[in-house]
Amino acid sequence: MPRSSRGFTLIELILVIVIMAALAVFALPKVLDTTLWRLRSFGEDLQARHQAMLRLALQQRRPIVATLTANGVNWAYAGGAVIDALPCPATESPCIAEGGSRTVTFNSGNSGATATSTGAAMAVTVAYGSYSQGYRIEADTGLIYPTP
Template identity: 50%
Template sequence: MPRTRRPNGFTLIELITVIVITGTLAVVALPRMVDTTSWRLRAFNDQLQSQLHTAQRLSLTQRRPVIATITATGASFAYVSGSTLATLPCPSAIPSCIAGSGTRTITFNAGNSGQALTSTGAALTITVSGDGYTSAFTVENDTGALH
């Protein structure tokens, strides 16, 4: 009975397919994995919105006004008495991630009335931007609703 030899290795078509798939992944996926700036900005935006919601709930449950201070380099949260609750700086790769000039504030539960007051006296738009990423949301005066 003659022995049949099985070929060892891969065919040329298999090798070319693997090279094409690897090249495609390198072109498409690798730049997204290496450049995490937009991911960090998106995470910062989500954290900022979450902190604003938390500050509003905290001010109402504790019946104490909470002030959110928004600057170009981040946000800070404190009681009116001055006790700091939290700070949220911009991602380290982006020193200035919030568009807009000057310092803006939102006082949740102002005067224990349940209302939110912005330093502008109107709805306050906060824009997180940098390195091709831009996202904006609004904090309403009086209600403190975010949208």
């Protein structure tokens, strides 16, 4: 009489349990750790807003100053009127590794050029816990790039 298969064998069940345990140990903590996602989002938002402010300064022919601190970035007209702010995520603050206040002035002196408070390309590192992503703001063009 042929044997009909009606379910899983014990070996199949054990293999599924082993695979699920391996995923739970290695993959699940990475998926559930939202710190990485929040900081990555902050860095991408920083890039997008930085480029938007660079374009706005050139379109309006007005200098715009970006002030970078450990707790976020503020953009304002040279006269002081605030345009936008990007604070660090609440649970990952401070999120910019470089200490102190540094500035980037777009359309400096209405020349179209960008000036940094360091006088050279400025490094910005978004970091908290084990996550770290560097960015570089070019002194002459104001463009921002992620660094490897």
